[in-house]
Amino acid sequence: MIHPIPPGTRDVLPEEMRELRALEAALIEVFEAKGYGEVATPTLEYDEVLTRGGGRSDHAAYRFFDESGELLALRSEMTVPIARLVATRYAQADPPHRVCYIAGAYRAVSPQRGEMREFLQAGVELIGAAADEGTVEVIAVLEAALDAAGLGSAVIGLGDADLYRDLLGEYGLDGATREGALERLAAHDLVGLEAELEEAGVGADQIVTCLALSQLRGGVEALEQARGYGVEAAARAADRLDDVNRALGSRTGGHRVQFDFGLMRDLSYYNGAILEVYDPAVGHALGGGGRYDGLMKRFGLDLSAAGFALYLERVHTAQIEERRRGKDGR
Amino acid sequence: MSAGTEGPLRLAVPRGALFGETLDVLDGAGVDTSELRGDSRSLIFETAGMTLVTMRPSDVPTYVEAGAADVGITGKDVLLEQSDRPVYELLDLGFGRCRMVLAGRKGSDRLGEGTIRIATKYPRIAERHFESTGRQVELIEVKGSVELAPLVGLGDGIVDLVATGRTLEENELEVREEIVECTARFVANRVAHKLRAAEIDELTAKLREASGR
Numbered sequence: 001m002i003h004p005i006p007p008g009t010r011d012v013l014p015e016e017m018r019e020l021r022a023l024e025a026a027l028i029e030v031f032e033a034k035g036y037g038e039v040a041t042p043t044l045e046y047d048e049v050l051t052r053g054g055g056r057s058d059h060a061a062y063r064f065f066d067e068s069g070e071l072l073a074l075r076s077e078m079t080v081p082i083a084r085l086v087a088t089r090y091a092q093a094d095p096p097h098r099v100c101y102i103a104g105a106y107r108a109v110s111p112q113r114g115e116m117r118e119f120l121q122a123g124v125e126l127i128g129a130a131a132d133e134g135t136v137e138v139i140a141v142l143e144a145a146l147d148a149a150g151l152g153s154a155v156i157g158l159g160d161a162d163l164y165r166d167l168l169g170e171y172g173l174d175g176a177t178r179e180g181a182l183e184r185l186a187a188h189d190l191v192g193l194e195a196e197l198e199e200a201g202v203g204a205d206q207i208v209t210c211l212a213l214s215q216l217r218g219g220v221e222a223l224e225q226a227r228g229y230g231v232e233a234a235a236r237a238a239d240r241l242d243d244v245n246r247a248l249g250s251r252t253g254g255h256r257v258q259f260d261f262g263l264m265r266d267l268s269y270y271n272g273a274i275l276e277v278y279d280p281a282v283g284h285a286l287g288g289g290g291r292y293d294g295l296m297k298r299f300g301l302d303l304s305a306a307g308f309a310l311y312l313e314r315v316h317t318a319q320i321e322e323r324r325r326g327k328d329g330r
Numbered sequence: 331m332s333a334g335t336e337g338p339l340r341l342a343v344p345r346g347a348l349f350g351e352t353l354d355v356l357d358g359a360g361v362d363t364s365e366l367r368g369d370s371r372s373l374i375f376e377t378a379g380m381t382l383v384t385m386r387p388s389d390v391p392t393y394v395e396a397g398a399a400d401v402g403i404t405g406k407d408v409l410l411e412q413s414d415r416p417v418y419e420l421l422d423l424g425f426g427r428c429r430m431v432l433a434g435r436k437g438s439d440r441l442g443e444g445t446i447r448i449a450t451k452y453p454r455i456a457e458r459h460f461e462s463t464g465r466q467v468e469l470i471e472v473k474g475s476v477e478l479a480p481l482v483g484l485g486d487g488i489v490d491l492v493a494t495g496r497t498l499e500e501n502e503l504e505v506r507e508e509i510v511e512c513t514a515r516f517v518a519n520r521v522a523h524k525l526r527a528a529e530i531d532e533l534t535a536k537l538r539e540a541s542g543r
Binding site: 157187190191192276 | 414
């Protein structure tokens with residue numbers, strides 16, 4: 001008899017389960033060694049709590065009523081539940097708070113796209129540490145986690161969440177026009193962006209600068225290039241990234257960081273540094289994160305915050321592929 | 331699924347209406363396409379520094395999104411219809427220009443009263459168009475020659491791609507509304523765009539020059 005399961009869900013059999021558990025253990029070992037204690041939160045939360053985060057959490061795909069008529073939702077990521085946890089349980093404790101997790105999250109999928117409805121995330125949240133030190137610490141934990149997972153080729157793209165809001169403001173755009181252009185930037189639709197900026201009356205040179213910035217990614221030389229465009233928003237973003245870069249210091253084997261002025265995250269609670277993780281073995285980002293200083297305030301605790309989340313199944317895929325390539329001697 | 335920072339860059343080439351001009355612009359960008367111009371039935375071609383993978387235009391976003399191809403060329407109509415596939419749209423190549431239109435039968439004014447029934451191969455583009463103009467329509471998705479539908483009473487009109495307008499003319503149909511103009515676009519996988527930045531930037535620059543944009 002064949003008994004189907006919903007598309008985007010899956011069974012895990014012992015062989016893969018052992019590998020996943022080993023990967024989880026390696027990540028937790030890194031997180032704990034860096035002072036991040038593991039927490040668990042309920043899979044179900046009040047919808048009102050998840051909505052408070054804004055952004056993707058707003059779009060929890062699975063909502064239902066409990067026996068007393070309360071609206072519940074399945075979490076779509078872990079940052080908002082952890083913001084709630086810290087605000088509730090550590091309100092009186094001295095920051096910073098360091099927590100880590102490996103947990104399932106749930107999102108709607110498009111049919112026949114190979115997307116997962118239920119997936120595992122592994123990540124950390126650092127709440128209440130000063131801006132640059134916090135960002136740098138989170139990057140260090142992420143680099144150690146990627147090392148522990150054996151992802152020698154993984155790269156961390158580091159960008160600035162405020163860059164384009166600033167830049168378009170400097171260009172005199174606001175309201176719906178600015179949001180429209182930001183959407184194009186987030187989708188990386190450069191053809192549409194150019195048309196949108198032209199229509200808004202932005203000058204030809206400024207359009208060229210905006211397009212060039214969105215394509216600017218690389219090492220420290222990218223920071224110099226960004227300053228060379230002569231726009232204040234780009235110079236400020238370059239300065240902020242430079243501060244992070246200096247604070248990162250040197251690392252054995254070098255850092256995995258690539259500066260990326262085209263990076264945009266779709267979660268609305270980010271500000272300042274944002275990051276995404278790529279591995280040549282997987283066509284999608286392995287994870288991402290950044291600063292979200294405004295989020296804790298929405299839960300009544302005015303603390304800065306930073307963190308990242310990795311899609312565990314994608315990390316596992318990358319791990320297998322990198323091992324295979326290593327064996328092939330490439 | 332793997333893009334890979336090593337090995338040649340993989341470019342998805344659309345077969346069909348865009349094929350010839352795609353090869354021309356690639357030639358202009360210094361990519362050797364002579365093997366693709368022969369009558370080989372292969373789907374994959376190795377050229378100096380690049381692997382060319384040929385496929386239906388509507389499959390290009392699928393391969394590029396997954397990283398099975400690092401970059402690709404396809405029509406804006408395809409990208410609009412599959413706008414839920416996150417690929418980076420880097421360049422308007424200018425060729426393959428055609429219009430997405432709403433067309434109805436000549437001399438018939440049935441379009442516009444009550445619930446309109448529209449046959450199309452582009453249900454999402456059509457849906458967005460009618461939604462944004464505040465009209466309720468019943469969309470009927472067909473796969474083949476969509477001009478047939480209104481002639482035999484399957485729907486009051488069609489939403490389809492029109493290059494010269496001859497097919498419409500031959501089938502006693504006329505353009506009622508223009509929805510959007512479409513041209514060929516150069517797209518990239520988002521991970522490849524980060525990890526193979528130099529190669530992709532160089533190809534983009536060459537294609538920009540070759541397409542005269």
